[in-house]
Amino acid sequence: MSLTALISNISRGSLHDGKGIRTVVYFKGCNLRCRWCHNPEALSRKKDILYAPVKCIGCGKCASVCPEHHGFNGKEHTYFRKDCRRCGSCAEICPTGALSVCGKEMSVEEVFAEIKKDRHYYAASDGGVTLSGGECLLQADFCAALLKKCRAEKIHTAIESAFFTDEKNMEKVLPFVDFVFADLKIADPQKHRRYTGGDNKKIIENIRIMSSTVKEATIRIPVIPGVNDGEEDMEALGKIIGSFADGIKSVELLKYNILASSKYASLGKEYCSFGAETQSNEKMEILKNALRKIVKNIPVFFERS
Numbered sequence: 001m002s003l004t005a006l007i008s009n010i011s012r013g014s015l016h017d018g019k020g021i022r023t024v025v026y027f028k029g030c031n032l033r034c035r036w037c038h039n040p041e042a043l044s045r046k047k048d049i050l051y052a053p054v055k056c057i058g059c060g061k062c063a064s065v066c067p068e069h070h071g072f073n074g075k076e077h078t079y080f081r082k083d084c085r086r087c088g089s090c091a092e093i094c095p096t097g098a099l100s101v102c103g104k105e106m107s108v109e110e111v112f113a114e115i116k117k118d119r120h121y122y123a124a125s126d127g128g129v130t131l132s133g134g135e136c137l138l139q140a141d142f143c144a145a146l147l148k149k150c151r152a153e154k155i156h157t158a159i160e161s162a163f164f165t166d167e168k169n170m171e172k173v174l175p176f177v178d179f180v181f182a183d184l185k186i187a188d189p190q191k192h193r194r195y196t197g198g199d200n201k202k203i204i205e206n207i208r209i210m211s212s213t214v215k216e217a218t219i220r221i222p223v224i225p226g227v228n229d230g231e232e233d234m235e236a237l238g239k240i241i242g243s244f245a246d247g248i249k250s251v252e253l254l255k256y257n258i259l260a261s262s263k264y265a266s267l268g269k270e271y272c273s274f275g276a277e278t279q280s281n282e283k284m285e286i287l288k289n290a291l292r293k294i295v296k297n298i299p300v301f302f303e304r305s
Contacts (some may be wrong), residue, residue, distance in 0.1 A: 002107040005142040008042040008134065010103075010114050013121070018158040020127025025146075027133040028103045032164050033197035034185065035272040036224050038260040041236050042134035047086045047103035050266040051079045055098035062090035062099055088205055108145045115150065126180070128156025134158050137161050140169035147176035149155035160220075162205035164198050170206060170213075180247075182207050186228050187236035195227055204240055212245035219244075221253045223287060225274045227257075231290035238294025251295065253287060253302040255279050281305065 006028040009287050014022045029045035030037075042047060058075025065091055069080045079099070088101040115129050122128050136143050136159055147157045158179040163170070174180075184207065185200070186192040190270035192200040210219060219241055223229050228237070242252060255278045279287075284302045291300050 001110060002147055003142045004105050004107050004140045005111075006045065006047070006103050007106045007111065008104075012114075012118055012152070014130070016027070017055065017132065017181070018128065018156070020125035020156070021118065021121040022127045022130050022158070023118055023133050024130045025111060025115070025136075026129065027136040028141055030133055030135045031136050031138065031163075031198065032135070034220065034222075035195050036077070036227075036256065036274060038263075039132075040180050040260065040263050040269060041102045044103075045138075045191070047088065047101055048267060049079070049081070049084060049091060050100045050102050051087050051268070052100075052266055053077070055096045055097075057096055061093045061095065064297050065089045065093055079268070080110070081223050097242065100227040108149065109147055115155065116153070118233060119153070119155065120160065122155055126156070128158065130158040130160060130181075132160040135162060136164065137163070137165040137169045137173060140142055140165075140172040144172045144176055147173065149186075151176050160302075163203050165206065167209065169204060170182055170210060174210060174213050177214060180210060181220050182210065182217055182248075184219050184221055185224075185239060187233065187240055191227070195224075208244055212249040214247045215248045216249050220254055221249055221251065222254045222256070223279060225279070226255055227274065227277060227289065229279065229283075231286065234287050234290040235294050238291045239293050241298065243292075248298060251291065251298055251300045252255075253284055253291075253300065255284065255302065255305070278305070288290065 008028040009026040011024040014231060016023045017024045026042055028042050030043050056077045058077055060072055063070040068216055069084050070090060071078045091099040091101045131143055150157050156178050157176060159177055159182040162183040257278050261271045280303050288300045
């Protein structure tokens with residue numbers, strides 16, 4: 001029987017998830033709950049119904065197949081999420097895409113077929129495939145099988161992971177990975193637990209193991225206002241990074257933004273805002289320098305705006 005995984009999206013032509021032009025496969029399901037998460041549609045390990053009111057024309061077709069969860073006052077539509085089985089029948093009949101299903105069960109062969117469509121772009125740009133999420137390592141057997149196929153076809157492979165997982169999942173996947181993005185968020189264990197729902201002890205130990213296994217990895221630090229955007233926060237993270245092995249080749253600081261707010265609305269979830277503005281280049285430069293004081297031999301960078 002072919003392995004399958006629940007995929008939230010396959011994004012072709014990405015320029016921000018590894019070198020060159022890449023296809024990014026987003027796996028559904030994550031065991032952390034970072035308050036600033038930019039992919040809330042990938043958190044659940046089940047399918048989700050997304051609702052975009054701006055696309056609704058009030059045709060009533062959704063109510064014709066599921067009157068229990070769709071109501072109309074004139075042409076004003078209300079989607080009642082409670083006890084919804086997420087079968088997707090309403091999304092199938094919606095003519096405008098106001099209702100859609102996030103999450104598709106796909107086989108290794110089906111995902112690989114999508115990846116192969118852009119092989120000529122990978123070859124021309126030194127690009128490849130990146131597995132992301134959610135947390136791709138939670139579906140380790142699938143990831144290993146898919147990356148093994150990519151390796152056999154000489155397609156460059158990468159993963160993005162928070163490494164909040166069992167070591168056995170890493171052991172399955174890392175042998176087929178050329179490059180790793182590893183999320184490292186907060187140094188203080190209690191604060192990390194408060195803002196992400198998980199202990200960072202396992203994460204730090206797993207990244208330490210990974211850094212001695214792979215040839216090239218980048219640590220990514222999401223800079224969140226009021227959470228980890230102080231110089232002392234960067235210095236504490238720098239001490240942790242300094243304990244990793246030679247596989248860590250760079251550190252990237254990610255500016256905060258509010259682009260995910262519409263995703264939360266489409267899921268019927270409340271968006272946790274940490275402010276309306278992103279950090280200035282000047283602020284990021286200060287944080288970069290604070291980190292570099294501790295991590296002297298590893299390049300630190302951020303994307304300027």
